[in-house]
Amino acid sequence: MRKDSLAPYRAKRDFNLTEEPSGASSSVPKSKQLRFVIQRHDATRLHYDFRLELDGTFKSWAVTKGPSLDPKVKRLAVEVEDHPLDYGDFEGTIPAGQYGGGTVQLWDRGYWIPEGDPHEGLKSGDLKFTLVGERLEGSWVLVRMKWDRKGGKRTNWLLIKHRDASAQEGDDDKILKDPKSIASGRTLKEIALGSGKAPTPFMTGKKRSAGAVWHSNRKDGGDPAPNPVPAKSRSRKAKAEKVAAMPKFVEPQLAKLVERAPAAAGWAHEVKFDGYRLQLRVEDGDAHLRTRKGLDWTEKFAAIAHQAEKLRDCILDGEAVALAAHGAPDFAALQAALSEGQSEKLIFFAFDLLFLEGEDLRALPLSERKARLKQVLDRLPDRSAALRYVDHFETAGDAVLQSACRMHLEGIVSKELDAPYKSGRGGSWTKAKCRAxxxxxxxxxxxxxxxxxxxxxxxxxxxxxxxxxxxxxxxxxxxxxxxxxxxxxxxxxxxxxxxxxxxxxxxxxxxxxxxxxxxxxxxxxxxxxxxxxxxxxxxxxxxxxxxxxxxVEAEVAANPEKVEMAKPTPRKTSTRKRTTETTSSGKAMVMGVSISHPDKPLWPDEKPPVTKIELARYYEAVGDWMIDHIAGRPCSIVRTPDGIDGKQHFFQRHAMAGSSHLLSEVKVDGDKKPYLQIDRVEGLAAVAQMGATELHPWNCQPGNPDLPGRLVFDLDPAPDVGFDAVVSGARDIAARLRKLGLVPFCKTTGGKGLHVVVPLTDDKKSPDWDTAKTFTREICRRLADEEPDRYVINMAKKERTGRIFLDYLRNDRTATAVAPLSSRARPGATVSMPIEWTQVKKGLDPTKYTVRTAPALLKRNKPWKDYAKSARPLRAAIEKLVKS
CATH class of the missing domain: 2.40.50.140 (Nucleic acid-binding proteins)
Incomplete structure (x- = not known):
């Protein structure tokens, strides 16, 4: 496949004249991740070559104006021949007269994650993927243009940015204005002149000689002037230092808290353990454990120290942890084990090696230190369960963090693989947390x-x-x-x-x-x-x-792009409070989430318009109440990123690549794609950032999609039916439910109807969804049969004139209902307001419950306060219904 796909590439080039790689004997090692490269190409006209690794070659497109971070902008991408993987390190000048003659600059590179099967995406003309690069990140799509599907000289596609946290509306080409190479820091002019330092390789991982510059229109064979070794390569040349004796204690290296994990290549991402940071020192079979302040806690962790006596002379950095039954670190269990003197229940997870048998290894890059650490632990005679090596991931940091959060871990620690060990809080170690x-x-x-x-x-x-x-x-x-x-x-x-x-x-x-x-x-x-x-x-x-x-000081997350990397100059952590005020960059912070374009009107007809930042602050105000009704349940969202009157108005059920790590993904049996789920209050700010103006969770038990967790009766009146009739209907349904031993609650829908909601117990003997739907249908049918002039259960609009449609179809496994307190993408910025039955009376006005009024009303009235303890078994109600 590789040889055949590169035939057109080789046929167009004379490799005696151009130094572009032929791909005949590629030195590119295999990677666990798919790589991508974008090259700025100053040929007949300036364009950007977009390349995605697949099946051993680069699938390639020429993007005429370069990628845009604005989802509204669709950039033409002309499909070209496959390129060899070696091309991912090419930066230089193709001689005039050769195919593609002109200067090539490495503009961005990193990894890409396809959504689904990339081969199917290419075949269907709809290739969705996530980029994790140094300049580009987040979710994208390549869409093949219809008129080229069945022939034509060129196959044209459109490159489009998806709406996610990395999108920047109105940013048509700002991202393209940086003139420098991502690999060498050179401009196109400097590359054409052969000046500056050589690019750092990405595909091969091998460093070129200090003076080597790829400048393929040079025919004299002369060497350009020597260049300094790039800063990151210096650590690779570092050597371990011989020492007469190990120190008793080394001040540990600390991680800086950041808002999100680094997305660039060259980082190792480890699980953040919920335990005690300890330094293990072993000399002549005598092991000691010290805290991060140097306190000797060997006695507290006696079992670990005993196992460590089998190690060679060394100093290890790590964390002592107790594991819960499900395998995750448990700080409470650690406390209990220590208080009861049961250190045999604890595990020391080692993640760094500072000294080993007379050598100080701190100057070596982390990658080498960890390789030696693994060898040390692997040589233990019994592979002691009390001493374990901490493995790491080199994939995109955001993806690792999302996985950690789904596993209910504390977060991840990210470390530069090329960096030495430096005591104090520098920038080469960062930490990102799932929950603060x-x-x-x-x-x-x-x-x-x-x-x-x-x-x-x-x-x-x-x-x-x-x-x-x-x-x-x-x-x-x-x-x-x-x-x-x-x-x-x-x-x-x-x-x-x-x-x-x-x-x-x-x-x-x-x-x-x-x-x-x-x-x-x-x-x-x-x-x-x-x-x-x-x-x-x-x-x-x-x-x-x-x-x-x-x-103990206030610790506030920094923007990872602003953290000084690999500069170990400890300083006090900023004590600036989080604020929801708009910053000079045009963003605001709500619950730690950056809100871009905070002044964008989502409900433009309100006076003044209800903006994106106002929606985020609304969710912050009601989130503590709301989260209990949506957490643990798949949740669909209605997104109106351009406002409720904008062109984009879509219903999203599934999780998307590039989504915030504050949002969960949940797989449901029988469905291939994971569903979106909001399990944390901060996740509400994350969906507000996405322009989500409605939330529609499933009605299942939290964590169990197959078990009904509540019943929802939706009263939907015809246009000619007054709201007082809806109020009467809700009270009629509630009275019937109470006779069956159930406890009903009421909320407005944010529209012209009402919902009667019934909480159910989490009982293994509970009926399935089909039974639950049959039960709700029977309640509605009996009411409609008794009063056919007022109610109908037929969905047909012609049957609903002058009557209220009793919708029982919300009670199915994948069916949803708008969440209590969710805003609605409707005029008035109304919300689905939970209310008490004393409020469900003649004259009730559902339009008074809005994003602006609901927080104060919620605080004053405290509705549904007995909801949780009002759950009843459905089976008992069914038995009463049958008997009646």
């Missing part, structure tokens, strides 16, 4: 009788004399009986009469509040920072004895 975790200082607590109600959390903010301990909110969950037995005595030991928080940064005193000396450090999990700088939905995970309270 943080260390906080316990400044007090509240109680209710003998029970612990909440912890008062604080962090240090500011520098120098302005540094102070500020209150950042309450930690109100995570206190099981065993936790309280061990935690409360420790709190009593540090109880104080005065607040440890700075003046003006302390919570108001209330009954049953106790202050504490700022000595105890707690690990918490939380949903993110509020605009005021407090933690949201914080849960206690355990106390940390390995970090002094004085070092």
């Amino acid at each position: 975790g943080h260390e906080v200082i316990i400044g007090g607590w509240t109680s209710e009788g003998r029970r612990l109600r909440s912890l008062l959390a604080g962090v240090h903010r500011g520098d120098g004399k302005s540094r102070k301990l500020v209150y950042v909110g309450r930690v109100g969950t995570g206190f099981g009986e065993s936790v309280m037995r061990s935690l409360v005595p420790k709190l009593r030991e540090v109880e104080s009469k005065t607040s440890p928080f700075a003046a003006g940064a302390s919570p108001p005193k209330e009954a049953n509040m106790h202050w504490a000396r700022p000595d105890l450090v707690a690990e918490i999990e939380f949903a993110g920072w509020t605009g005021a700088g407090n933690v949201r939905q914080a849960a206690f995970k355990g106390l940390r004895g390995d970090k002094p309270a004085e070092e």
Whole structure:
């Protein structure tokens, strides 16, 4: 296949005149990932050559104006002959008179991930894929133009950017304005003149000589002037240093928190463990374990130390972890094992090797250090389960992070493969989290009788004399009986009469509040920072004895593109609070999510128009209530990225490549494509960024698509039916359901109807979806038979005049209903509002519930407060219905 596909390429070129690779004896190694390359080509006219690796060659297109990040822009891409993989490293000048004569520059490169079978995509003329490059990323599509499907001299396609987090509407060609090569930093003119440094290879992974420049129109054979070795290649020449003795302790390298994982090549992505960072030192069979501050904790981890005595003299960096039953790290289980002296239940995951048998390896690149580490651990005689090697992934960071989040892991740590080990917090290690975790200082607590109600959390903010301990909110969950037995005595030991928080940064005193000396450090999990700088939905995970309270500071994620890579100059983490204010770059932050084009009107006819940032803030305001009704269920979304009156208005059911890692993907038996799922409050901001103006979850039990979790009766009136009649109909259905032992709830639809919603218990004996639909149909049929002038169950519009359609079809496995509090893509920016039955009466106006009014009404009325405990078994109701 490879030889035949490259025949047209070779036939067009004289390789005695051009230094383009022939592909006859390719030195390109196989890769676990499919690579892509984009070359800026200054030939007869400037264009961009777009190449995707497939079946051992590059499928290639000439994109006339270059790729655009604007989804509205469709760029012509002319299909050309396949190119050899060696071409992915080519940068130089093709001689005049040769095919494609002109200067070639490496403009972008990385990896591509096809959506589905790429061969089928090429065959059908609809190739969808994700790019993970240095300049381009996110989801794209190549669409073959219809008039070229059955012949023609050229096969023309369109290259189109999908709408996702990396899209930039209105950015037609800004991405193309950087004139420099991604591989050598040279402009087209510098390449044509043969000046500057040689490009760093990507396909072969081999470095060329320092002076080598690919300049294929040179015929004198002369060498260009020597060039300095690229910075990243210096670490490859580094050597281990012989030492007389190993140090007792090495200050560890720390990772910088970023908003998302690095997407470029050259990074290793590891699981972020939820445990204690430890340094393992072994000398002459004597093993010691120290915390990241150098405290000797060998006794606490005695079982690990005993197993490590079999290692050669070395210093390893790693993390001690306890694993839960499902195999994920469990910090609470780690705390329990340590408190009970059961270190044999713990595992030391090693991810770096600093010293080995008289050699200091820190100057070596990470890739080499890890290779040696694996050899060290593989040589253990019994492959001890207590000492394990941490493997890594070199695929796109966002994809690895999404997988980690789906597995309910804490996140990932990304490390530059070429970088040396540098103590402190530099930029060559970054961390991205699935759900925010943080260390906080316990400044007090509240109680209710003998029970612990909440912890008062604080962090240090500011520098120098302005540094102070500020209150950042309450930690109100995570206190099981065993936790309280061990935690409360420790709190009593540090109880104080005065607040440890700075003046003006302390919570108001209330009954049953106790202050504490700022000595105890707690690990918490939380949903993110509020605009005021407090933690949201914080849960206690355990106390940390390995970090002094004085070092606990607010940690805010940085943009990975702005992190200084491989510069180990520790500095204080920024204490800037997250804010929803628009930044100078035109973006805003809501719940840690960047909102591009925040002022874009989604409901343009409102006065003033309801904007994209307003929708994101709305979801932030109602998210804590809303998430319980959508989490764990596949969720379709209606996207109106150009506003509800715009041309683009589509219904998305499945997850798409390039989606935010804050969104989950769930596979359902019988379906090939994974479905979209929103399991975190921050995910609501992510779908707002996508222009999602409606959310439609399944009605299943959370985590179980095959089991009904609620029934939905949809009352849809004909245009000539007043809303008071709909109110009466909802009350009629509710009365029948109550007689069967079920507890109904009501909400507006955001349109002209009402939904009656019934929560069901999660019972293994519960009926299946067919039975649930039959039950709801029977309720509706009986009501329609008794009052045929008011109700109908026939979908035909001609049958519905003057009546209310009782829609029972929401009760099927893949059927959806608009989520409570979801906005609607309709005039008025209305929402589907949960209401109490006392509100379901004559004169009810559903149009008053909008994106702007619902948050305050929700806070004041607190609807559906008994929803969770009102779930009833459906089987019992069916039996009553049959008997009636």
